[in-house]
Amino acid sequence: MALGRPRQFDQDKSLNAAMLQFWRHGYASTSMQDLLNCTGLSKSSLYQSFGNKSTLFSSCLVHYQDRLIADLEQQLSSKLSGLQFIEDLLDAVIAEAGSAHRKGCLLVNTANELAGLDPHVAGAVDLGFGKIRKIIARALNKAQQNGEICCEIDVDPMADFIVSGISGLRTMVKSGASQDRLKRVSAMLLNTLK
Amino acid sequence: MALGRPRQFDQDKSLNAAMLQFWRHGYASTSMQDLLNCTGLSKSSLYQSFGNKSTLFSSCLVHYQDRLIADLEQQLSSKLSGLQFIEDLLDAVIAEAGSAHRKGCLLVNTANELAGLDPHVAGAVDLGFGKIRKIIARALNKAQQNGEICCEIDVDPMADFIVSGISGLRTMVKSGASQDRLKRVSAMLLNTLK
DNA sequence: CTCATTATGAACCAATCAGTCCATAAATGT
DNA sequence: ACATTTATGGACTGATTGGTTCATAATGAG
Numbered sequence: 001m002a003l004g005r006p007r008q009f010d011q012d013k014s015l016n017a018a019m020l021q022f023w024r025h026g027y028a029s030t031s032m033q034d035l036l037n038c039t040g041l042s043k044s045s046l047y048q049s050f051g052n053k054s055t056l057f058s059s060c061l062v063h064y065q066d067r068l069i070a071d072l073e074q075q076l077s078s079k080l081s082g083l084q085f086i087e088d089l090l091d092a093v094i095a096e097a098g099s100a101h102r103k104g105c106l107l108v109n110t111a112n113e114l115a116g117l118d119p120h121v122a123g124a125v126d127l128g129f130g131k132i133r134k135i136i137a138r139a140l141n142k143a144q145q146n147g148e149i150c151c152e153i154d155v156d157p158m159a160d161f162i163v164s165g166i167s168g169l170r171t172m173v174k175s176g177a178s179q180d181r182l183k184r185v186s187a188m189l190l191n192t193l194k
Numbered sequence: 195m196a197l198g199r200p201r202q203f204d205q206d207k208s209l210n211a212a213m214l215q216f217w218r219h220g221y222a223s224t225s226m227q228d229l230l231n232c233t234g235l236s237k238s239s240l241y242q243s244f245g246n247k248s249t250l251f252s253s254c255l256v257h258y259q260d261r262l263i264a265d266l267e268q269q270l271s272s273k274l275s276g277l278q279f280i281e282d283l284l285d286a287v288i289a290e291a292g293s294a295h296r297k298g299c300l301l302v303n304t305a306n307e308l309a310g311l312d313p314h315v316a317g318a319v320d321l322g323f324g325k326i327r328k329i330i331a332r333a334l335n336k337a338q339q340n341g342e343i344c345c346e347i348d349v350d351p352m353a354d355f356i357v358s359g360i361s362g363l364r365t366m367v368k369s370g371a372s373q374d375r376l377k378r379v380s381a382m383l384l385n386t387l388k
Numbered sequence: 389c390t391c392a393t394t395a396t397g398a399a400c401c402a403a404t405c406a407g408t409c410c411a412t413a414a415a416t417g418t
Numbered sequence: 419a420c421a422t423t424t425a426t427g428g429a430c431t432g433a434t435t436g437g438t439t440c441a442t443a444a445t446g447a448g
Contacts, residue, residue, distance in 0.1 A: 113220055129366075129369055172354075
């Protein structure tokens with residue numbers, strides 16, 4: 001097989017670059033020209049490989065999810081403490097505060113920008129959130145087994161609560177909240193686990 | 195004074211219409227044409243009365259805040275129970291789930307779409323959130339005086355926590371979460387007040 | 389070598405973008 | 419009635435929008 005001239009660019013790198021652009025600027029305010037610039041591709045190569053703007057965006061969203069989930073799973077399995085995993089998650093969100101370009105989380109950004117209007121996007125976002133919830137539920141289970149958190153907590157609803165809490169923290173970060181305020185809220189979030 | 199031809203449209207109604215448009219579709223994906231259509235104004239009238247797109251958006255953001263704050267203050271003062279005020283707040287967020295066009299909250303939307311990139315917008319959003327926090331703090335105080343919630347709660351951080359929690363709920367709503375899940379998260383949020 | 393297939397770049401498209409300008413209409417204070 | 423001031427609609431701008439088309443280049447299979 002493998003007929004014809006082979007692709008002269010790294011498809012994965014291009015997807016990464018496009019993802020980063022959408023991540024920073026959102027869907028509506030990144031133009032195709034922006035995507036051409038950041039990927040370095042020519043117009044026809046981009047359209048041929050990734051389809052139109054909205055198709056490319058969907059691919060980026062999936063790509064983002066896959067990377068994120070893989071990273072979270074690796075982190076969770078590398079840590080003995082389920083509670084520590086969650087604490088680190090919150091700390092990572094807070095660490096972004098103060099930086100000039102706070103890009104946040106592509107899933108949260110997309111939920112707020114597009115999911116209210118486009119059911120297809122809403123579905124993709126909800127799928128991603130669902131996977132994250134599952135991982136957090138696993139972390140909560142681990143924490144319960146270790147006796148790090150209250151054993152009476154209902155894990156699945158609590159995972160939902162944590163994801164929602166992180167989303168809230170993220171919009172605080174975007175609006176420029178100080179690290180002190182973020183830490184206080186984060187601590188209160190963790191306190192519900194005791 | 196009052197020279198020249200008087201304005202032939204209700205400036206407040208136009209601002210309201212523009213605000214609604216930004217509220218529904220965000221900043222980047224509403225065009226000047228959209229704003230002309232929804233206000234019914236001519237181009238020159240719109241530019242003369244409200245300046246350019248970003249100026250108009252800022253005005254809409256302030257207008258939104260003013261309306262929201264006024265409404266919240268009226269609600270708070272009309273209710274005997276501070277806890278009930280907060281419960282109603284959460285219920286109102288949940289009530290939007292399931293509707294086709296979930297426009298959410300303009301402040302939360304703007305925080306996520308623009309505040310990470312534009313410091314001026316971030317400031318305006320943070321100002322709005324600050325006012326909301328103050329009102330919620332007042333509600334918490336009232337609830338403490340009534341013995342409705344734990345008297346040992348530190349009010350200001352808790353107000354921050356509630357606002358953050360509402361933002362989290364809002365992105366859940368946008369991503370299409372079911373009312374059941376939302377109610378569970380809301381209940382857990384309220385449970386931190388006990 | 390040749391043919392089939394794919395990648396690529398450049399030209400091109402109509403539509404829309406935000407924004408300006410100006411001639412005209414309308415109202416008020418004098 | 420008149421002059422001044424403002425409101426308004428429409429024409430117009432150059433730039434950018436997302437997207438297509440096509441001729442050409444490059445490659446692997448036979």
